[in-house]
Amino acid sequence: MKFSLNWLKELSEVDAPAEEVAERLTFLGLEVEGVHDLRSPLQKVIVVEVAEVQKHPNADKLKIVKVLDGEGTRAIVCGAPDVRVGARVPLAEPGAVVGGKKIGVSEIRGVSSAGMLCSERELGFTDEAKGLADLPGDWALGKRLSDTPLADTILEISITPNRPDAMSHLGMARELAAAFQARVRKPRVVLREDGGEVSERAAVEIVDQTACRRYLARVVAGVKVEPSPLHVRARLFMLGTRPINNVVDATNWVMLELGHPLHAFDLGRLGSASGAGAKQKKVLVRRANAGETMKTLDGVERALSEDDLVIADPQRAIALAGIMGGEESEIVAASGDVLVESAYFEPQVVYRTSKRLGLTTEASSRFWRGTDMDGLAFANDRTCQLLSEWADGKVCRGTVDVYPRRRTPVEVQLRPKRLAEYLGVQVSAEDIAKYLTSLELTVKGRTDQAITFGIPSFRVDLNAEVDLVEEVARLEGYGKIPERLPEAGGSYDAIVQQDQGSDYSRLRELLASQGLSEAINYSFVAAAEEAAFRPDGVDSAVALQNPMSEDQSVMRTSLMAGLVKNARHNLARQVLDVRLFEIGRVFHPRRGDLSALPVRDAALPEEHDRLAILLHGPASPFGWGMPKREVDFFDVKRITEAIFEAWHLQVEYVPNELPAYFHPKAAARLVLHRPATAHVGARDETIGYVGQLHPKVLAGLGIDASATFVADLDVLPLSAEAAVARYQPLPRFPGIRRDLAVIARADVHAGDIVSEALAEAKQKGLTLEHVHMFDVYQGKPIADGHLSLALAFFFRHPERTLTDEEVKAEFDTLVLGLKQKFKLELREA
Amino acid sequence: MSDAPNVQALQSRGEALVHEAEREAKRLQTSEAAHACKAKYLGKKGLLADVMKQLSALPPEERKSVGKVANTIKEQLEGIFDAALKRLEQEALDKSLETSGVDVTRPARERWLGTLHPLTRTTFRIIEVFQSLGFVIADGPEIEHDFYNFEALNFPKDHPARDMQDTFFASPDVLLRTHTSPVQIRTMLDRKPPVRIICPGKVYRCDADITHSPMFHQVEGLWVDQRVSMADLKGVLRAFAERLFGRHTKVRLRPSYFPFVEPGAEVDVTCVLCGGKGCRVCKQTGWLEILGAGMVHPNVLTAVGYNPEEVRGFAFGMGVERIAMLLHGVDDIRLFFDNDIRFLRQFQ
Numbered sequence A: 001m002k003f004s005l006n007w008l009k010e011l012s013e014v015d016a017p018a019e020e021v022a023e024r025l026t027f028l029g030l031e032v033e034g035v036h037d038l039r040s041p042l043q044k045v046i047v048v049e050v051a052e053v054q055k056h057p058n059a060d061k062l063k064i065v066k067v068l069d070g071e072g073t074r075a076i077v078c079g080a081p082d083v084r085v086g087a088r089v090p091l092a093e094p095g096a097v098v099g100g101k102k103i104g105v106s107e108i109r110g111v112s113s114a115g116m117l118c119s120e121r122e123l124g125f126t127d128e129a130k131g132l133a134d135l136p137g138d139w140a141l142g143k144r145l146s147d148t149p150l151a152d153t154i155l156e157i158s159i160t161p162n163r164p165d166a167m168s169h170l171g172m173a174r175e176l177a178a179a180f181q182a183r184v185r186k187p188r189v190v191l192r193e194d195g196g197e198v199s200e201r202a203a204v205e206i207v208d209q210t211a212c213r214r215y216l217a218r219v220v221a222g223v224k225v226e227p228s229p230l231h232v233r234a235r236l237f238m239l240g241t242r243p244i245n246n247v248v249d250a251t252n253w254v255m256l257e258l259g260h261p262l263h264a265f266d267l268g269r270l271g272s273a274s275g276a277g278a279k280q281k282k283v284l285v286r287r288a289n290a291g292e293t294m295k296t297l298d299g300v301e302r303a304l305s306e307d308d309l310v311i312a313d314p315q316r317a318i319a320l321a322g323i324m325g326g327e328e329s330e331i332v333a334a335s336g337d338v339l340v341e342s343a344y345f346e347p348q349v350v351y352r353t354s355k356r357l358g359l360t361t362e363a364s365s366r367f368w369r370g371t372d373m374d375g376l377a378f379a380n381d382r383t384c385q386l387l388s389e390w391a392d393g394k395v396c397r398g399t400v401d402v403y404p405r406r407r408t409p410v411e412v413q414l415r416p417k418r419l420a421e422y423l424g425v426q427v428s429a430e431d432i433a434k435y436l437t438s439l440e441l442t443v444k445g446r447t448d449q450a451i452t453f454g455i456p457s458f459r460v461d462l463n464a465e466v467d468l469v470e471e472v473a474r475l476e477g478y479g480k481i482p483e484r485l486p487e488a489g490g491s492y493d494a495i496v497q498q499d500q501g502s503d504y505s506r507l508r509e510l511l512a513s514q515g516l517s518e519a520i521n522y523s524f525v526a527a528a529e530e531a532a533f534r535p536d537g538v539d540s541a542v543a544l545q546n547p548m549s550e551d552q553s554v555m556r557t558s559l560m561a562g563l564v565k566n567a568r569h570n571l572a573r574q575v576l577d578v579r580l581f582e583i584g585r586v587f588h589p590r591r592g593d594l595s596a597l598p599v600r601d602a603a604l605p606e607e608h609d610r611l612a613i614l615l616h617g618p619a620s621p622f623g624w625g626m627p628k629r630e631v632d633f634f635d636v637k638r639i640t641e642a643i644f645e646a647w648h649l650q651v652e653y654v655p656n657e658l659p660a661y662f663h664p665k666a667a668a669r670l671v672l673h674r675p676a677t678a679h680v681g682a683r684d685e686t687i688g689y690v691g692q693l694h695p696k697v698l699a700g701l702g703i704d705a706s707a708t709f710v711a712d713l714d715v716l717p718l719s720a721e722a723a724v725a726r727y728q729p730l731p732r733f734p735g736i737r738r739d740l741a742v743i744a745r746a747d748v749h750a751g752d753i754v755s756e757a758l759a760e761a762k763q764k765g766l767t768l769e770h771v772h773m774f775d776v777y778q779g780k781p782i783a784d785g786h787l788s789l790a791l792a793f794f795f796r797h798p799e800r801t802l803t804d805e806e807v808k809a810e811f812d813t814l815v816l817g818l819k820q821k822f823k824l825e826l827r828e829a
Numbered sequence B: 001m002s003d004a005p006n007v008q009a010l011q012s013r014g015e016a017l018v019h020e021a022e023r024e025a026k027r028l029q030t031s032e033a034a035h036a037c038k039a040k041y042l043g044k045k046g047l048l049a050d051v052m053k054q055l056s057a058l059p060p061e062e063r064k065s066v067g068k069v070a071n072t073i074k075e076q077l078e079g080i081f082d083a084a085l086k087r088l089e090q091e092a093l094d095k096s097l098e099t100s101g102v103d104v105t106r107p108a109r110e111r112w113l114g115t116l117h118p119l120t121r122t123t124f125r126i127i128e129v130f131q132s133l134g135f136v137i138a139d140g141p142e143i144e145h146d147f148y149n150f151e152a153l154n155f156p157k158d159h160p161a162r163d164m165q166d167t168f169f170a171s172p173d174v175l176l177r178t179h180t181s182p183v184q185i186r187t188m189l190d191r192k193p194p195v196r197i198i199c200p201g202k203v204y205r206c207d208a209d210i211t212h213s214p215m216f217h218q219v220e221g222l223w224v225d226q227r228v229s230m231a232d233l234k235g236v237l238r239a240f241a242e243r244l245f246g247r248h249t250k251v252r253l254r255p256s257y258f259p260f261v262e263p264g265a266e267v268d269v270t271c272v273l274c275g276g277k278g279c280r281v282c283k284q285t286g287w288l289e290i291l292g293a294g295m296v297h298p299n300v301l302t303a304v305g306y307n308p309e310e311v312r313g314f315a316f317g318m319g320v321e322r323i324a325m326l327l328h329g330v331d332d333i334r335l336f337f338d339n340d341i342r343f344l345r346q347f348q
């Protein structure tokens, strides 16, 4: 919100430079985000009087204006249409900067002009561009405008939602006065009530007394609706409020001054209750009726709900309570009698309607934070005073004040000891009282332990002891609180408690060491991206009600779409070898029986931490002295194997039951064999997939599927530390290796040969330790549909050295079995 | 003992042999030639043997001294040729090394190191500091119930404080968490005090420009115990700031408002770029706002079943992106989520 430094100084006895004011307010929690000095540009602008207007000899639209500056006469060339002799107008002297332009002595069509006569807009007073600014007649000639009330400094202050009282110049002046231990100057209001009896003109009924706790109306008769005086318009304009007319400006002025939103109705356009005299108008405060509509001041026809509170006359709604007036009762040039409303509307009621309609106004944002229920009579009086001053209005005697349940005064106790415990610094009872009374709290009682304070009605945020602790801390200054490290004692439990979460730091480091860079993608994706990579068994995705864009409208059910998008991004920027991983959450609508869950959790989707890997492009783009090739399945398998090895997990690569986004023949399901524990028997669990992406999910994306390999797995098994390894005694006797070279049909799986050999050896009690495939070859001279495999068999006896004869016998037995089972043809090794 | 003629003859002829051998050994080029040459002098039919043969009929009393002289000459000759062989071996090795070198300026065979995301690294750095202060990590859902994200944190329904955090909704009561504070609520509901946790994680707000992302990361901390105060909060934050941004980093608290704490504060640290002298990044103030903090509001303690008369706590929270941007000089938050490998690799 914008604040006028002039106004703050009018309302308090503080007279400090803008920078100091800004600093003090910021350290009271009223953060000054900007200081705009509007005075300096006015230093070279002076008050002059128009003495004579002549036609310009060489230009039809220009005039030569003779002006008096208090010392002499100057001739200025001016293009304004009607320059009135005797008017006091602003002259920008040579050297002034007006509207970003530097003014000099210029020749305009052969006539010299020593400066420029300015409009309101040119000087930044208002956006009125027509004519010259009309300065007050009593301003001395030659006076610099920087020395007039039009020269101001504007402070931009960010006000937190708990401080509605600070959303006014009086409220801000109060803070400032407290900071400087100075006094506040509240405006003095004296009314001459010479407009007749208010009771003859208006009656008020609050139908819904929970939504409207108080409604106060006054009537000002015979107002002349016209533009406000220049200083009023200029101040409103500089504070970001557009001047409208003197009536509307008066309500806005008082809102900016005292914080209470007011509304002025054209009394003549309101309806009367049947039976009452036609002169007495009736105002009702009620909920809107079903199907009721109303045209607000902004010209929009609003469909109302029964939840909305309206101000109505007996016939129709005339305002949305606390938000915006209606067009039909708006003040217009012909208005004469004005009803001034000041009321207290329940914050939540205003908030709900305002949010539902998407209509936030200066009034609504004050009402929903909480206004001063006991301050609204003063605000109304102040408005009436301004209407009589600015618009010649005659204020009717008395008020119509419907206030069925008076506000209970709030009292709060503060224990200085408690305050010291909270802040870690002692503040004396005297200082506490001094600080809080400077904010207009009153001391209601005092004991050894506590002081009881009465809370002023404008401080709706002060209701509990801790609220007062904060007030004292603000005024004492957070800087006075010492820095201390907490005592370690008493928190032993906290230290030994196990971490609940995992940062997967070891996994991340491992993946980085494997050449992968870590990606972080948004959790929301486009619906089509989500669908393309949706895991099996997930029927839908969590959709956002208010996404920022269609591209970010559903929560991801898999990480894959993000990495594919990243691959495209990089390929488009000539990064051709894409190696990425991401660890993050995916979101699956909850399935199965929800009754066992706490109600709130049952409403939430399931969240799973996953790991996704994507490799694309040349296997080693910067490698040399080795055959060039694209990445393949075994590159990504190398990474998953590294992970499983690091966590001592036994994982099998099973070539079936794959999600639809994988290549059906170049991918594997990862099956984790969990060993038996004391509680659960051994079991198998699918933890993810690895392999080539299906070409259809990359279609049209400009990514070659045959060079794109991914892994997608559950990281839960990797969240814990790997099991502590158990030491195995080192072998004491040498092992013996035998190699086997065979030709097999291309659909024979190397892994099957290995496991068959091991199973056979186990069954027959052979000394085979392990089998390792060390070469594979496809192509000439091997027949089509076949390949050549080379396997190394390692034999070892735990208690003695094996003889060649023993190994040969075992090897031959195994080879024979494998040959028959897999229809292998032996090659010369 | 007088030298017998045999001994004298052997001596002089032997010396001649040694002299000759030295001369010859110097000219040897290969180890084969060296072996041949050695044989020529020392072989069974070699030059030394010839000399020995010529000493006919040695009287028995001379044998001992002749043998002694002969041995000396033999050792000398062997020494000459061993040295020559050693020299030649060294020369051969030097030569072979000379021709078997590599061009060390060629690149490594493969470039094979990836990188953690800069946000991950920054999060880890933050976490490490707090872990060393005894905080443990706590975790919770990213899609939350209104109760945990707002209501229990003293954001009542239809309260303007909710406007401070533009929220993504999945349904009227289910939303993307706007801060990691719901983890604090879940943890406190789950445990008795004391509680000392940090909650890192993703959070979401409808906001996007060069410093705001609709998804970003926070680390929040919570310490609830019998005796903690705002002075402890300041101490912890100072320790954190010094560890993360360097010694002599100062911390400054300004009053502010977050519904779940009171007194509440914005926390500034000495500008990491100018050290407090004032620069473009800190808008000449010398300070950077990087945290929000405060004493846990009694309403929050009550909501989780703690007694605010018995325990107090402080909480603080920071945006990881903001800190990473400051530490690394990144000027557009969107770079973190493009995952451009050229960007990511700068943070190895």
Ligand SMILES: [Zn+2]
Binding pocket: B271, B272, B273, B274, B275, B276, B277, B278, B279, B280, B281, B282, B283, B284, B286, B287
């Ligand atoms: Zn700086």
